Amino acid sequence: MDFGLSEEQRLLDATLRRLLEEKLPLARVRQVSAESEDGVDEAAWRALAELGVVGCLIPEKQGGSAGTLLDAVVVATALGHGCAPLPFLGSAVLAPILFDALGSPAQQDEWLPRLAAGRARVAVALSECVERRDDAGLRLEAGRLHGSARFVVDSAGADVFLAPAGAACFLLPASAPGLELRPMPTIDRSRRLSELTFDGVAADEPLAGDAAPGEVAAAIARALDAARVVLAADIVGSCDRALELSVAYALTREQFGRKIGSFQAVKHICAEMAAALEPARSLLWYAAHAFDALPAEAALSATLCKAHLSEVGRDLLRSATEVHGGIGFTDECDLQLWFKRVGLDRQLLGGPERLYAHAAELQHLSS
Numbered sequence: 001m002d003f004g005l006s007e008e009q010r011l012l013d014a015t016l017r018r019l020l021e022e023k024l025p026l027a028r029v030r031q032v033s034a035e036s037e038d039g040v041d042e043a044a045w046r047a048l049a050e051l052g053v054v055g056c057l058i059p060e061k062q063g064g065s066a067g068t069l070l071d072a073v074v075v076a077t078a079l080g081h082g083c084a085p086l087p088f089l090g091s092a093v094l095a096p097i098l099f100d101a102l103g104s105p106a107q108q109d110e111w112l113p114r115l116a117a118g119r120a121r122v123a124v125a126l127s128e129c130v131e132r133r134d135d136a137g138l139r140l141e142a143g144r145l146h147g148s149a150r151f152v153v154d155s156a157g158a159d160v161f162l163a164p165a166g167a168a169c170f171l172l173p174a175s176a177p178g179l180e181l182r183p184m185p186t187i188d189r190s191r192r193l194s195e196l197t198f199d200g201v202a203a204d205e206p207l208a209g210d211a212a213p214g215e216v217a218a219a220i221a222r223a224l225d226a227a228r229v230v231l232a233a234d235i236v237g238s239c240d241r242a243l244e245l246s247v248a249y250a251l252t253r254e255q256f257g258r259k260i261g262s263f264q265a266v267k268h269i270c271a272e273m274a275a276a277l278e279p280a281r282s283l284l285w286y287a288a289h290a291f292d293a294l295p296a297e298a299a300l301s302a303t304l305c306k307a308h309l310s311e312v313g314r315d316l317l318r319s320a321t322e323v324h325g326g327i328g329f330t331d332e333c334d335l336q337l338w339f340k341r342v343g344l345d346r347q348l349l350g351g352p353e354r355l356y357a358h359a360a361e362l363q364h365l366s367s
Helices: 007-023 026-035 042-051 069-082 088-102 105-116 213-250 264-293 295-329 335-347 352-366
Strands: 122-124 138-141 144-153 160-165 168-173 179-183 193-202
Touching: 007 042, 007 069, 026 335, 069 088, 069 213, 069 264, 069 335, 088 105, 088 122, 088 144, 088 160, 088 213, 122 144, 138 160, 144 160, 160 193, 168 213, 213 264, 213 295, 213 335, 264 295, 295 335, 295 352
Parallel strands: 122 160
Antiparallel strands: 138 144, 144 193, 160 168, 179 193
């Protein structure tokens, strides 16, 4: 069976990469990452919304494209290639999946069209669910939320937050009394993480208020699976760019009167980078396919895909840095943007060690 991209998906990939080169050249990426308060280029985000990719997982009746996770993977790979400072994971992947699974018709009709049009941004506090399994580190007491949720992706500038607590997932305005957002700086400035603290925040708008606890847990698990595949796609796009930069540098940098690309050792490094990346790309496409078409394999495929791509990404970026020599670690070198991006991708929603343990648990449960 062929799990490659369709002609439409290849065209989407090429179109996105051209758009990002135009809207987000590296000088603009650096500027937004360093100077923007929320770390998002609004003009580029609107351009992606006009192209229809922000709503790729949103049903057509709510203004989306009703695409598959593989379509979202194509988008995420292009965004990784461009080191794009855009809130794709939260507003275009996690939020639509949770609204579709748990939202009431009124909530879906209110938020999904706004998300598809790029007129609203939703951050989802799921990072701590990787360990806790059933909530984001919050407790619900007399209709109010207390506690904290850390490592919330795409949180700066979000209009609302989705936060699981107990047997429900709550929709919370960013301006809710008692809700405080504290930045959590990381090495990757192209995306912003925050800690949300809840001091008696009114939890009066749950998603699927009458859902059974198992339904909420299943929706959260499915959202995490999708997010892990999309993060793996971001790693693949970053690795693509790192390999391109390494080959270009090797063909221009001279040592001892020769281009370093003519040295056998440098050729081997670049060839090994490409050889490690290509089978990983196939694993990514299969995980995206399994999410939509093979529900029995979806969780395990997503977990192993993210774990393996995290390892491949770390090793490939290290090799790319070696090709660049001492300059590869400096801020002046563009490569460091992807080195840092892959470093954050590796840890988000579970590092490889945690994910391999989770995969073993999934295997045990299915046996």
